[in-house]
Amino acid sequence: MRRALYHLVLVQAVISGALSFAHLHDLAQAAGQTGWKAWAYPVSVDLLMVAAWRRLRAQRSWLAWCWFLIALVASLGANIATAGFLDMNDPPALLRLGVAGWPALAFLGGTLLAHAPEPPVDQTDAPSESAASDLDVERAPAPTSEPEPAAVTAAVDPPALPAADPAPTDPAAAMPVPPALVAHARKLADDHHARTGHPIDGETLRARLGVPAPMAAAIAAQLT
Structure with a gap:
């Protein structure tokens, strides 16, 4: 049932469009526009109406309503004028003036x-690129410290030997760094060396990458 109704509406739209098209053509021809110019007038009116309707669907603005009503009046006026209300053999001067000025008005x-501003897009929920990069840095896993070995105590009478101190670990070396960030830092270091002739220092690398000092030290350690 719905599909049959859709086809009926489509047939009705084609018939109505053809009749309106022919009326606009006859009116333009009666106003002194002959040949292809008379056929171009209905195309201009229909295109302006479609453009205004599409703008109305995207944004209900007074500008879209204004041009939609202008195109509708032009189409409806042609349908009424060709129904015997005007002498098509001797149209009034005002009608000739309107038909002659329509191309500039439609343009x-x-x-x-076409150049009307689009409605603003709410971007409050979209995180910025800098915030996303800061979030990635903050989500870097914290360095894990190795547990100190427990002191070995002897079960016999002699005193137990003191436990050996664990080997000092470098927090910068233990901090995990994404390989992509290391590759980017290596490019920055090569560029700095090519421009200055000196290897990049830790403070400059931290400033260029925009990362915390511990992570910059870990990256510098992997670059050496």
């Missing part, structure tokens, strides 16, 4: 509709 309307 102005289409240009204004």
Whole structure:
């Protein structure tokens, strides 16, 4: 049932469009526009109406309503004028003036509709690129410290030997660094060496990458 109704509406739209098209053509021809110019008028009116309707669906603005009503009046006026209300053999001067000035009016309307500002897009929920990069840095796993070996105590009478101190670990070396960040830092270091002739220092590397000092030290350790 719905599909049959859709086809009926489509047939009705084609018939109505063809009749309106023919009325606009007859009116333009009666106003002194002959040949291809008379056929171009209905195309101009229908295109302006479609452009205004599409703008109305995207944004309900007074500009879209204005040009939609102008195109609707032009189409409806042609349908009424060709129904015997005007002498098509001797149209009034005002009608000739309107038909002659329609191309400039339609061009102005289409240009204004095409260059009308789009509705603002709410971007409050979209995180910025800098915030996303800071979030990635903050999500880097914290360095894990190795447990100190327990002191070995003897079960016999002699005193137990003191436990050996664990080998000092470098927090910068233990901090995990994404390989992509290391590769980017290596490019920055090579560029700095090519421009200055000196290897990049830790403070400059930290400033170029925008990362905390411990992570910059860990990256510098992997670059050596």
